[in-house]
Amino acid sequence: MGLTKTENFTEAQNELAKMLKALAHPARIAIIEHLIKANACIGNDLVDVLGLAQPTTSQHLRELKEAGLIKGTIEGTAMNYCIDQVKWKQYADTLSTFFTTVNFPENCC
């Protein structure tokens, strides 16, 4: 089917899955890492950095934008993308919480 049964799960579970999915591609990781290094970045640099075609790059940027992780401001004819600090911290918090609220039992396999 290829279609996730979101109605079976809680809002929080769907939300977290969506967050992880937004980053679950090496190109999108590479974009984020490049933005971190560069402080800011016009989109066309990325085409070279990623080694993907321009439309593909644009598509990955859109997914990150839709996830709220990055935001872009128009700079003449170029685009100025950078990480959305607020959303980024929100991601960090949510994931940190998810990974640290585990109580490992002694008597387990």
Next chain:
Amino acid sequence: MGLTKTENFTEAQNELAKMLKALAHPARIAIIEHLIKANACIGNDLVDVLGLAQPTTSQHLRELKEAGLIKGTIEGTAMNYCIDQVKWKQYADTLSTFFTTVNFPENCC
């Protein structure tokens, strides 16, 4: 194409993307959360918890197992799944590093 160009990216980027992908589905989040709450778990509980068919549940469990996040021991005719503590901490570390090594510039959009 549907085929990721992994050769364009670093080992670390591909690895991180794969980690995130393993958890990027609400059913797999739900499985992990249930394992955390229950301490341990036989697989058939999960079919009810998730509301998905038994083969679908089994498939998600396999993906988590392949990612190394959970491990299962045979318990008679049932399966005893639990979180792999070592791998879990490794995930937590890697993600924490990724999210905290960001230096936000002042002069950005």
Next chain:
DNA sequence: ATACTATATTGCAATATTACGATTAATAAT
């Protein structure tokens, strides 16, 4: 107005993912 540059969108092909019914394998119970 025309040409140039940078990014977005569209359309499409190939592969991946999600889900389930049917079947299989392996142990447990009668």
Next chain:
DNA sequence: ATTATTAATCGTAATATTGCAATATAGTAT
């Protein structure tokens, strides 16, 4: 031995994702 019970695997249908060529859009410069 036969019959449950539990979980894995196979096969398949439907949808999603990835990637690119072609095109569109929008601003810049001449």
